[in-house]
Amino acid sequence: MKRVYADEKWCIGCHLCEYNCAFANSGCDDMVKALKDKEIRPRICVEDRDKITYAVSCRHCEDPICVKSCISGALQKHDGMITIDQDKCIGCLTCILVCPYGAVSENGTGVVQKCELCLENSCGEPACVKGCPNRALIYEERGES
């Protein structure tokens, strides 16, 4: 399965992936309207370790503890991708309690959000990867079992 991988060698820490993620998942077709004067809640997060930067988003684990731990059955694995049914989610945040990558977050309306590879929104491919100016994010298959 294709996943999003980060390459810290090329990441310049511009945080564009976070903005592109928030925009792609806003349901809005105008980036300014979607993001201006708003607290953005991206599903990808740029981290900084001794000035080395890299982006972290859902790893779509082969054995996902978030799905196993979800108390509402809202997190599911479909064809390798971990999806969240926000209508079923009740915001207990058990997924945030267990995700070893810190890749699930609150969406501000009482439920959680996570990377769904932009396959569930109108973007169709990961907006973070598409908009990365230095190809520090890669969307590809790696070491499939």
Next chain:
Amino acid sequence: MKNYVIIGNGVAAAGCIEGIRSVDKESKITVVSAENYPVYCRPLISYYLEEKTTLEKMNYRPADFYDVNGCEVVYGKNAVSVNKDEKKVVLDDGNEIAYDALCVASGSSPFVPPFAGLDTVENKFSFMTIDDTLALEKAINKDSKVLIVGAGLIGLKCAEGIVEKVSEITVCDLANRVLSSILDNECAEIMQKHLEKNGIKFMLSDSVDKFDGNRAEMKSGKIVDFDVLVLAVGVRANTSLVKDIGGDVNRGIIVDDKMQTTVCGIYAAGDCSEGNDISVGQKRVLAILPNAYIGGNCAGINMAGGNSEFSNAVPMNSIGFFGLHSMTAGSYYTEEEGGELYEEKTDTGIKRLYMKDGILTGYIIIGDIARAGIYTSLVREKTPLDGINMDLLKKNPSLAIFSPEISRKKVEGVI
């Protein structure tokens, strides 16, 4: 072809079914369900009363779950005994079901202490099942005064679920604090204040001495008048099926890391079972949903001839009330026990990291819970802290706490 039988139809059973089917797609699975519902999300019953979910959305799996997985579900029946020599489960209607591998996922039952005069209380409820919930829903109205006995997870979630629908809620508990199983005094106080702000009254270090109709006389001598009583004192693991045939049972049914009981061919998982809590190195009942699924799944894989171990169970809870969330995991060792504490307080919350012998053994966070799973993973994996950037760890959970090699693997590799 084998005959798999699962006693119980909760989340551990669902995990078991999915575990079996990951190995064996053909053999028959029979599920004995005491409740007349397909597997549902038990912890959501309070959210149902709060109208944050519906009975339909509370289904844990899609409607065709049992069909797709080739399961026969026997609804409304209890397993009363297991004949381990003939490998049969005996039901309360006298029917017998033969098994080659059996999983006991019988859950737990509300524990009701022998309060004097309890039989004089007409409107009394437990809060464990959909049926309990529907009965409670019918009994309350905007004028109801509700007394909840037990300030643990079940009692407080119940309080949150109905506070908008009733006139008054009093919660009493023998313990000196709320959520005593997961929070220490100071953290519990933060949560209690928040609950009080939202209309819940407390009588702690106090319990009911006796009931007389709709009146409770407390041990302290105080009187509480109520219309509806909810008993949420605690739960007891349903262990008798295994105990009766000589299997090892403590508070729960003893299982090893493969979820096997001490009786050949019989596994156990979920709230009825007692496995290793690696944060204390002892067997404990860890009655939480993630462990129920993971344990059930592990049992299912092994029942079907696969190889699975559940060897990193720890207590862990994410629980919020009226928008204030708390997350806890592992064990909290005091200084006297050789533990070391890092603490950070904010206006609205607290973070406590408990360390001992070079690992993070547990933590409590109230308030800013973002990315707390990174802390939980350190507890579950017993990650040595000598390779961890402790300044970053204390500040905020992130992958930057790990060495460059390890954090790189996490974002560049298939997990």
